[in-house]
Amino acid sequence: MFDCAIIGAGLAGLVAARHLVDRGLSVVVLEARGRVGGRVENKILNDGSYVELGGQWIGPGYDSLQEIIDELGFETIGLPASGNLVVRLRGKSLEVPSSEELPALTPFEVSDLGQGLLRLRRLSQRLRDDAAWRKANEAWLNQDLRRWVTSNLRTQGAQRRFGEVYAAAFGPMPKDATLLEGLLQVTSGIDLETMLASNGGLHQKRVEGGVAAVADAMAERLGDVVRLESEVTRVDHDDTSARLTLAGGEVVEARQVISTLPPRLAVALEHNPPLPQWRIEAADKVAPGNVIKAFLVYKEPFWRDKGFSGQSSADEGAVRVTFDTTADTSEHGHLMGFFEGADADSLARRSVTLRERAFVDAVVRAFGEDGAKPIGYVERDWGAERFTGGCHGAHFAPGVWTANGPLLAQDEGVLHWAGAEYASRFNGYLEGAVRSGREAATRVTRSLA
Numbered sequence: 001m002f003d004c005a006i007i008g009a010g011l012a013g014l015v016a017a018r019h020l021v022d023r024g025l026s027v028v029v030l031e032a033r034g035r036v037g038g039r040v041e042n043k044i045l046n047d048g049s050y051v052e053l054g055g056q057w058i059g060p061g062y063d064s065l066q067e068i069i070d071e072l073g074f075e076t077i078g079l080p081a082s083g084n085l086v087v088r089l090r091g092k093s094l095e096v097p098s099s100e101e102l103p104a105l106t107p108f109e110v111s112d113l114g115q116g117l118l119r120l121r122r123l124s125q126r127l128r129d130d131a132a133w134r135k136a137n138e139a140w141l142n143q144d145l146r147r148w149v150t151s152n153l154r155t156q157g158a159q160r161r162f163g164e165v166y167a168a169a170f171g172p173m174p175k176d177a178t179l180l181e182g183l184l185q186v187t188s189g190i191d192l193e194t195m196l197a198s199n200g201g202l203h204q205k206r207v208e209g210g211v212a213a214v215a216d217a218m219a220e221r222l223g224d225v226v227r228l229e230s231e232v233t234r235v236d237h238d239d240t241s242a243r244l245t246l247a248g249g250e251v252v253e254a255r256q257v258i259s260t261l262p263p264r265l266a267v268a269l270e271h272n273p274p275l276p277q278w279r280i281e282a283a284d285k286v287a288p289g290n291v292i293k294a295f296l297v298y299k300e301p302f303w304r305d306k307g308f309s310g311q312s313s314a315d316e317g318a319v320r321v322t323f324d325t326t327a328d329t330s331e332h333g334h335l336m337g338f339f340e341g342a343d344a345d346s347l348a349r350r351s352v353t354l355r356e357r358a359f360v361d362a363v364v365r366a367f368g369e370d371g372a373k374p375i376g377y378v379e380r381d382w383g384a385e386r387f388t389g390g391c392h393g394a395h396f397a398p399g400v401w402t403a404n405g406p407l408l409a410q411d412e413g414v415l416h417w418a419g420a421e422y423a424s425r426f427n428g429y430l431e432g433a434v435r436s437g438r439e440a441a442t443r444v445t446r447s448l449a
């Protein structure tokens with residue numbers, strides 16, 4: 001019997017295993033896929049360079065992941081190019097200089113922005129600490145973030161700067177986010193002031209070789225602790241141990257279990273005794289997002305010569321955010337974009353050619369006609385991945401976070417939960433996965449003591 005069985009060899013599972021093995025415990029990691037990494041994965045291109053199909057950006061506050069990156073001897077690389085960010089609003093392009101060159105705000109605008117941020121910080125604290133207030137103000141918390149910004153920041157300069165940085169850091173424009181989402185982003189990551197001071201917010205650095213290479217290196221160190229092609233289908237548990245049944249019928253016994261599956265996949269496994277109803281209902285409302293991450297490969301990164309950073313965001317079109325992700329080892333230029341939400345839902349049913357064309361159109365709108373002739377297109381539809389069930393991370397439906405969010409991470413006897421969606425900080429992100437894996441390992445060690 002193992003001291004601990006871990007379901008899933010994504011970052012959370014690998015980190016948990018690493019900590020438990022370091023403490024001298026016997027561990028097995030059961031991974032359904034034929035590879036480790038889960039939502040981080042590299043695709044090697046014909047020229048030998050790679051693109052990262054899943055999570056790739058790391059930013060301020062990613063201390064736990066950075067520790068692993070350093071320990072394993074990986075380097076990080078910054079945003080590839082300086083140059084202007086393109087923001088497209090109502091059919092018009094606005095070029096925003098990268099943050100070092102952002103136009104200075106007037107003292108009045110700075111103070112306005114400061115007041116607004118202070119108010120946001122107070123609200124996010126209240127959201128975290130006062131459950132009764134959260135419930136009573138649910139409808140108000142679900143107003144669109146732009147409405148809150150325009151009624152709480154008085155100057156247009158401050159409102160604009162807030163919108164630009166929020167979109168660059170988190171993806172959606174304030175009009176496409178709710179106040180609640182904004183507050184969760186602010187509380188779950190580094191404070192917004194740091195974001196405002198950073199070039200690109202969370203999207204600051206990536207790992208040379210890709211985050212998937214970090215996962216591979218962790219798995220290599222763990223050796224035969226990690227078992228691939230080992231899908232867990234059933235969990236029987238009592239007060240002292242658990243028996244995990246694999247798809248082929250094999251049974252693995254362990255004194256403790258860490259499940260690192262996203263909530264919906266986790267509760268879909270057969271559990272005996274059954275999981276509490278509230279957990280099943282909450283998991284059902286933690287809908288996985290739907291994202292197709294796509295890359296256009298160009299003969300060279302033409303946008304750089306034109307003074308663009310390759311970063312763009314738009315309020316229309318199927319691809320609304322782009323980044324330059326050209327690998328240092330690549331002979332060519334890579335632009336990354338996302339099909340998200342409803343666009344991903346409808347375009348996932350159409351042809352690859354159509355999606356490629358939609359992406360090309362977005363690049364042409366942002367960076368001009370040179371974008372019309374890519375030499376390659378790569379994509380990964382995460383919604384179609386059976387062992388992920390949607391991405392980036394899960395979206396908490398209104399009321400679910402306020403009612404049950406933090407509870408989701410609570411242990412059920414010998415069953416522990418880890419993974420990006422269970423993290424109290426950096427929820428949904430790489431850093432959240434790492435932290436939650438480490439914290440689950442600590443709880444397991446305590447339970448075994």
Ligand SMILES: Cc1cc2nc3c(=O)[nH]c(=O)nc-3n(C[C@H](O)[C@H](O)[C@H](O)COP(=O)(O)OP(=O)(O)OC[C@H]3O[C@@H](n4cnc5c(N)ncnc54)[C@H](O)[C@@H]3O)c2cc1C
Nearest residue numbers: 008010011012032038039055056057232391419420429430
């Ligand atoms: C397109 C995309 C872009 C992203 N970009 C970023 C980014 O730039 N920065 C950032 O911080 N985050 C990003 N994220 C989020 C980040 O990748 C995830 O939060 C993180 O990788 C999740 O790790 P995890 O270990 O919690 O879960 P997972 O990686 O999902 O790991 C769960 C593992 O469980 C396995 N599994 C599933 N079912 C079973 C079963 N029945 N039996 C056994 N094993 C099973 C899966 O195969 C998987 O390996 C992105 C995600 C996506 C998809």
